[in-house]
Amino acid sequence: MSSRRFVDAAVLAVAVAEGVLTTIAEGTPYGIVTTAIAVLALLVRERWPLAVLLATMPAVLFPGTIVPAIVALYVVSSRWRDPWLLAGCGFLATAGFVFPMSEFAPSIWDFHTLLGVIYAAMTAIAPILLGQFLLSRRELALRLEEVKEAREHERRLDAEAILARERNQLAREMHDVVSHQVSLIAVQATALMVSTQDPDAKQAAGNVRQLSVNTLDELRHMVNLLRASGTPATELTPQPTLTDLERLIGNSAIDARLVGAAPEGLEPPVQRAIYRTIQEALTNVRKHAPGASATIEISHDDTDLTVTVTNTRPTRPNLALPSAQHGLVGLQERATLLGGKLHTGPMPDGGFQLRLRLPLTAVGTAHV
Incomplete structure (x- = not known):
């Protein structure tokens, strides 16, 4: 923020200095009015750039102060990409820069006038190009930030997918292997209950069968939890x-x-x-x-x-x-x-x- 204020102060100082020197060189005090309007308009250039550009044009025509117009042209270019708008603003600024020289040339084909037109056009094009460059840079920075967020989001999704696959694989292994073995134990225990006449053996087989059934219920519950866990942030978040x-x-x-x-x-x-x-x-x-x-x-x-x-x-x-x-x-x-x-x-x-x-x-x- 401090560097931004320093730049704003430097721009205003240069504009004021140019306006004062131009007014003194012209030898008339009336140019200070248009110059003051142009300099004061720069204070609101970020809010109304097009209006500020128009407000600086009288100072370009009289007494010939061009710094405020160049600054306003740069702000307009850094805000929009419309080629027709930029071309119109550039043509307006070029015409304003050329106008003070036209009274010294009897014809547009005068050698010095043509050079003046070229210099004025280059003066208008320079802030437009600079503004477009900085606008592209801001858009690129925004795009890189979006890409960074998207990659981080994709990385999280990949991690979630890997974790989900591992948990599903573990769930399948537990279901296919452990459940199968415990089911066999329960079946054997049931067969023993039916075939034996010993009360103690029958009771022991019943206990084994009941424990197997309880183990299967717990195992199914654990498998469901593993399959339902979707993110590394919480173990029990459903899909x-x-x-x-x-x-x-x-x-x-x-x-x-x-x-x-x-x-x-x-x-x-x-x-x-x-x-x-x-x-x-x-x-x-x-x-x-x-x-x-x-x-x-x-x-x-x-x-x-x-x-x-x-x-x-x-x-x-x-x-x-x-x-x-x-x-x-x-x-x-x-x-x-x-x-x-x-x-x-x-x-x-x-x-x-x-x-x-x-x-x-x-x-x-x-x-x-």
Whole structure:
């Protein structure tokens, strides 16, 4: 903030000094009025840059003070990218710079007048180019920050996916191996209860059978907890469902809207597949199509459920960053496990579309 104030003070000091020196050189005190208006207008140049540029033009014509106009032209250029607006402002400034020299030249073809026009045009173009350069730099810094946030978000998603796979694998191992062995113990204990006549052996076999049943219940409970844990932040957080879509879209920092709805009674794996597909699509929009809007459409008929995410072309500069496309590969694998298909591709208008199609055996129930 202190450096900004120093720059503002330096700009005003240079403008005042130029105005005073120009007025003295012209030998008339009336030019101090237009110069004072131009210098004072610079105080509000960030709020009304176009109005300030117009306010500085009288000082350019009389007595010939150009620093305020150059500063105002730079502020206008650093605010907008409209080429017609910048060309108009540049032409206005060039005409103002040339006008004081026209009285010394009888014809536009005069050699000195042509040189003056060239110098005036270069003087007007310089602040425009500087303003556009700084505007591009600000946009690039903003884009890099968005890319950093998107990569951090993707890293968290990858960590969650890895953790979910490990826990699912552990759950499968516990279910397939431990559950199988404990079930055999329970079966053997039941057989012993039926075949033995010894009361003590019958009671011991009953205890073994009851302990096996209790162990199986505890094991199923632990497997469910492992499969339900979705994030490293909390051990018992359930996986997302379609009821979380509105919050996902609202927190995506993208102009996105949801059209349609899924049928009732979808199984949890199907709901997770839809949620993760939309989540990955919105992440890709934020990474690769800055400033674009997105439409999320969910539709279904008697045989298929379709989720389509379509985004418009980006409105801000896009950085060509390398991507391994692990997210799309994961979505493809998820769709294949559910018997569906995933299609991705560019649109004719410069946008991009991702479409997930899952088969339905009945309304609201998918193959898993």
